[in-house]
Amino acid sequence: MAIKTDGSVDPAHLKRFEENPHRFFRLIGARMTYISKDRLEAELPVHEEIVNRGGNLHGGAFMAFADHIGGAATIVNLPPGARTTTIESKSNFFAPVMGGDVAKAECTPLHRGRTTMVWQTRITRGDGKLVAIVTQTQMVLMKAE
Amino acid sequence: MRMPADQQPPFAAYVGIKITLLTPERVEGELEIRPELGNRNGVAHGGAIMTFTDNLAGTASTASLPEDKSVTTVESKINFFSAVAVGEIARGEAIPLHRGRTTQVWQTRITRPDGRLAAIAIHTQLIIPAVPAKR
Numbered sequence: 362m363a364i365k366t367d368g369s370v371d372p373a374h375l376k377r378f379e380e381n382p383h384r385f386f387r388l389i390g391a392r393m394t395y396i397s398k399d400r401l402e403a404e405l406p407v408h409e410e411i412v413n414r415g416g417n418l419h420g421g422a423f424m425a426f427a428d429h430i431g432g433a434a435t436i437v438n439l440p441p442g443a444r445t446t447t448i449e450s451k452s453n454f455f456a457p458v459m460g461g462d463v464a465k466a467e468c469t470p471l472h473r474g475r476t477t478m479v480w481q482t483r484i485t486r487g488d489g490k491l492v493a494i495v496t497q498t499q500m501v502l503m504k505a506e
Numbered sequence: 507m508r509m510p511a512d513q514q515p516p517f518a519a520y521v522g523i524k525i526t527l528l529t530p531e532r533v534e535g536e537l538e539i540r541p542e543l544g545n546r547n548g549v550a551h552g553g554a555i556m557t558f559t560d561n562l563a564g565t566a567s568t569a570s571l572p573e574d575k576s577v578t579t580v581e582s583k584i585n586f587f588s589a590v591a592v593g594e595i596a597r598g599e600a601i602p603l604h605r606g607r608t609t610q611v612w613q614t615r616i617t618r619p620d621g622r623l624a625a626i627a628i629h630t631q632l633i634i635p636a637v638p639a640k641r
Contacts, residue, residue: 385551388542410520413564415637419517420579421560425553432545432552447552451583 367397370437378433386429389422393433401434401468407460417457418464423484424452427495430468431480435499438473442504445478450497458486476501508569518561521554525565533566533600539592549589550596550624555616556584559627562600563612567631570605577610577631584627590618608633 364379378393386393389411395402403426405411411422428447435445458464465485472479477498484493514525521543527534535558537543543554560579567577590596597617604611609630616625 383546383551384542385545385553389553409516411517413515413517414513415576415578419515419557419560420564420582421521421553421557422517424556424560424582424584425551428553428556429551444547446547446589447586449583449585450552450556451581452579453581454579457578 362392364393365395369398370396374437383429385425389425391426391429393430396433396437398438399470401430403430403466403468405464405466407458407462407464409460412460415457416460418460420452420454423454423464423493424450424495426464426466427452427468427482427484427493428497430466430482431495431497431499434468434470434480435478435501438470438478439501440503444502444504445499446502448477448498448500450495452493452495454493456486456490456492458492462487464492471496474501508571508573514561514565517557521557521561523558523561525562528565528569530570531601533562533569535562535565535598537596537598539590539594539596541592544592547589548592550592552586555586555590555596555625556582556627558596558598559584559600559614559616559625560629562598562614563627563629563631566600566602566612567610571633574636576634576636578634579629580609580632581630582627584625586625588618588622588624590616590624594619596624603628
């Protein structure tokens with residue numbers, strides 16, 4: 362699936378996200394819609410396998426969705442050869458997303474350092490209401506010399 | 507005591523979370539890290555571990571509530587310390603830090619098969635009127 366971009370990301374990364382989206386991201390049914398070094402957007406249709414007892418998007422699915430996006434946003438900002446891992450994540454939930462709706466996420470950087478990066482992901486639902494904010498810290502792992 | 511271990515939400519079953527102990531003071535569970543729960547480094551995806559902790563905290567807080575009450579997660583924070591490899595079973599243990607009339611706060615420790623601590627999550631659950639399950 363084609364992902365929109367402003368051309369700032371490495372074409373190899375774009376190709377990988379388009380042709381070989383991550384298995385866990387596909388498992389929950391999410392898709393990336395826009396990627397640049399400064400902003401990443403994605404969508405998650407709320408299907409019946411990812412809801413809670415009330416029929417709304419499960420809190421864990423929100424977190425999984427945001428975690429993956431924060432990781433991808435970090436990857437396109439890494440120096441060559443470096444990898445990343447999430448070391449910390451904090452979510453606030455404001456409103457539910459009902460089954461059948463589509464959750465949309467927008468991820469922007471709060472900090473991009475040599476050792477860590479901090480990303481904020483805002484999740485909205487179909488009517489535009491803000492439903493969650495996730496702030497996560499990614500550690501930058503440099504290749505051993 | 508309610509038995510939410512037998513009435514897990516669809517997402518928990520989809521991911522493969524098993525509740526192994528349910529008491530008012532402690533809830534335990536297991537999650538086998540199948541290949542589809544892994545990341546590109548061949549270890550458990552952070553989102554899979556977050557899902558596991560959220561489910562344990564939700565199950566734990568629901569267990570001690572009357573039938574007309576339910577909970578919703580309003581806030582969650584997780585620290586990751588070590589990776590769980592694909593093929594291994596992650597074990598989770600949730601204990602209460604606070605059980606008030608309006609909110610409950612639960613701490614969940616995730617450990618690897620070698621006993622090393624993999625993650626700690628703290629969840630704040632808001633107590634709300636129960637909604638009928640839509641299945």
